[in-house]
Amino acid sequence: MENVKKFENAIGNRYEFVVLFDVENGNPNGDPDAGNMPRVDAETGHGLVTDVCLKRKIRNYIELVKNDEPGYKIFIKEVLNDKLEQAYLEKSLTDNKKDAKGAKNNALIARDFMCENYFDVRTFGAVMNTGDCKCGIVRGPVQINFAKSIDPIATQEITITRMAITNQKDADKDNAMGKKSFVPYGLYKAEGFVSAALAQSVTGFSDDDAELLWQAIINMFEHDHSAARGKMVVRKLIVFKHDSFLGNAPSHTLFERIKVKRIDDEMPARRYADYQVDVDLNNLPNGVTVDEKI
Amino acid sequence: MGYGIKVRVWGDYACFTRPEMKVERVSYDMLTPSAARGIIEAIYWKPAIKWTIDKIHVINPIKFTNMRRNEVSEVAKLGSIKKAMEKGESYQIIATDNRHQRAALILRDVEYVIEAHFDLNPDKAGESDTVEKHYNIALRRLKNGQYFYQPTLGTREFAASFELIEHTSEIPKSNIQGEVDLGYMLYDMNFSVNESKTKQSVSPSFFRAKLEDGILDLRNAGNEVRI
Numbered sequence: 001m002e003n004v005k006k007f008e009n010a011i012g013n014r015y016e017f018v019v020l021f022d023v024e025n026g027n028p029n030g031d032p033d034a035g036n037m038p039r040v041d042a043e044t045g046h047g048l049v050t051d052v053c054l055k056r057k058i059r060n061y062i063e064l065v066k067n068d069e070p071g072y073k074i075f076i077k078e079v080l081n082d083k084l085e086q087a088y089l090e091k092s093l094t095d096n097k098k099d100a101k102g103a104k105n106n107a108l109i110a111r112d113f114m115c116e117n118y119f120d121v122r123t124f125g126a127v128m129n130t131g132d133c134k135c136g137i138v139r140g141p142v143q144i145n146f147a148k149s150i151d152p153i154a155t156q157e158i159t160i161t162r163m164a165i166t167n168q169k170d171a172d173k174d175n176a177m178g179k180k181s182f183v184p185y186g187l188y189k190a191e192g193f194v195s196a197a198l199a200q201s202v203t204g205f206s207d208d209d210a211e212l213l214w215q216a217i218i219n220m221f222e223h224d225h226s227a228a229r230g231k232m233v234v235r236k237l238i239v240f241k242h243d244s245f246l247g248n249a250p251s252h253t254l255f256e257r258i259k260v261k262r263i264d265d266e267m268p269a270r271r272y273a274d275y276q277v278d279v280d281l282n283n284l285p286n287g288v289t290v291d292e293k294i
Numbered sequence: 295m296g297y298g299i300k301v302r303v304w305g306d307y308a309c310f311t312r313p314e315m316k317v318e319r320v321s322y323d324m325l326t327p328s329a330a331r332g333i334i335e336a337i338y339w340k341p342a343i344k345w346t347i348d349k350i351h352v353i354n355p356i357k358f359t360n361m362r363r364n365e366v367s368e369v370a371k372l373g374s375i376k377k378a379m380e381k382g383e384s385y386q387i388i389a390t391d392n393r394h395q396r397a398a399l400i401l402r403d404v405e406y407v408i409e410a411h412f413d414l415n416p417d418k419a420g421e422s423d424t425v426e427k428h429y430n431i432a433l434r435r436l437k438n439g440q441y442f443y444q445p446t447l448g449t450r451e452f453a454a455s456f457e458l459i460e461h462t463s464e465i466p467k468s469n470i471q472g473e474v475d476l477g478y479m480l481y482d483m484n485f486s487v488n489e490s491k492t493k494q495s496v497s498p499s500f501f502r503a504k505l506e507d508g509i510l511d512l513r514n515a516g517n518e519v520r521i
Binding site (some may be wrong): 004014031032033039041042043048050051052056068074075076077080106107109110113114126127128129139141143144145146148165193195197198223243246247249250251252253 | 380
């Protein structure tokens with residue numbers, strides 16, 4: 001048998017998905033190299049949002065709704081609360097360096113424990129390196145590409161002022177000005193992949209987890225509002241489901257079925273209604289179904 | 295090489311990290327043989343077979359772009375996980391406390407054609423492992439766009455689209471003309487275990503990469519240099 005199914009509940013289907021989200025008067029993802037201006041592809045002017053940025057939102061949503069419920073803990077955290085300090089600073093137990101086989105076995109047990117308890121490890125994977133034994137790196141089934149804007153974006157910088165100052169000694173200085181950079185409007189598209197094979201053989205990512213992932217993607221900006229982000233909304237989540245765990249069609253042929261175009265090329269886009277999104281459902285490859293989650 | 299395959303792979307971005315510049319990643323100019331092997335293995339691999347990369351065609355001109363991201367500096371520690379398991383405690387990495395901002399110089403708009411073949415691995419192949427069987431499975435997966443996990447162009451955020459180039463079809467022509475010397479490049483990592491199977495070691499091997507009209511011929515590159 002080709003299928004080495006280790007987890008009973010692991011997903012049996014490969015998926016690909018496309019997320020369309022937009023930003024209005026906000027900065028979807030700042031570039032640390034450019035003074036936190038929105039990320040832009042310097043050659044084409046298209047806006048970018050990194051994979052890790054979107055994964056962060058998904059983690060935050062899961063943490064919020066599941067609140068460290070067993071099986072749905074989040075491994076890579078932001079310090080939003082201070083209830084979790086105890087455990088993580090603890091130093092390592094003695095690693096058995098002489099016995100590589102034993103160490104490997106330990107790492108596998110630890111790996112399974114991490115996958116079972118932490119949603120983000122089960123979904124995206126994690127680096128668990130014991131030094132002597134490299135087998136503890138978990139490659140998760142879910143992977144997301146950089147999101148790219150449909151059209152080149154125009155970034156703007158505005159100067160803002162504040163009334164208060166931080167230090168008394170600065171009272172005389174003229175330091176009450178700040179900068180804020182944003183995108184007036186941008187519609188972005190991200191593509192993602194879910195490997196059933198990795199779910200089955202490594203992490204045990206289940207159908208329930210997949211359902212939760214879709215929920216998290218749909219809601220990833222709903223609880224991420226801040227001064228910097230402006231209005232960010234997930235407009236569409238289109239999921240391609242394959243009948244088999246290896247898949248039934250090349251992923252790029254599925255992604256190409258989604259066409260997003262501007263309705264009026266003359267005017268800059270300023271809202272979602274300025275775009276038309278078509279999903280070509282004709283002659284779908286055998287064994288592939290399309291589910292428009294929103 | 296009767297059991298060779300040709301695969302076209304492409305994507306918007308790619309990062310084939312140079313080992314000497316991997317903190318702030320700098321990509322090689324092109325797909326390395328080991329990354330090419332990884333792409334094929336993501337589609338089809340069994341312990342009974344061993345893929346070898348014969349040629350890599352670089353179709354698009356070589357272009358770079360820069361990307362800086364917030365990353366974490368910490369990896370999970372086995373000991374801490376054990377402790378958490380035993381005590382039923384929670385174990386986390388606090389991303390905002392372990393922050394590294396790292397830039398990456400990555401390739402953009404890449405397209406390659408990989409020519410590869412496989413040999414049976416005499417240590418692992420059983421009686422039912424015929425080359426025909428593995429060849430046909432590999433072809434079937436490539437034709438149907440099936441994969442074990444999504445192949446990537448160096449790192450996982452840069453997914454690789456792929457398609458089989460049939461024997462009767464032509465390989466797209468490279469936009470790179472003449473001879474281009476790319477210097478020393480990673481050939482592959484060599485994995486080995488010592489005799490008592492208690493310790494695994496990994497060592498890299500390098501070769502001198504030269505493009506002739508956009509084609510990197512690896513058939514004689516082998517393990518030219520080793521450290």
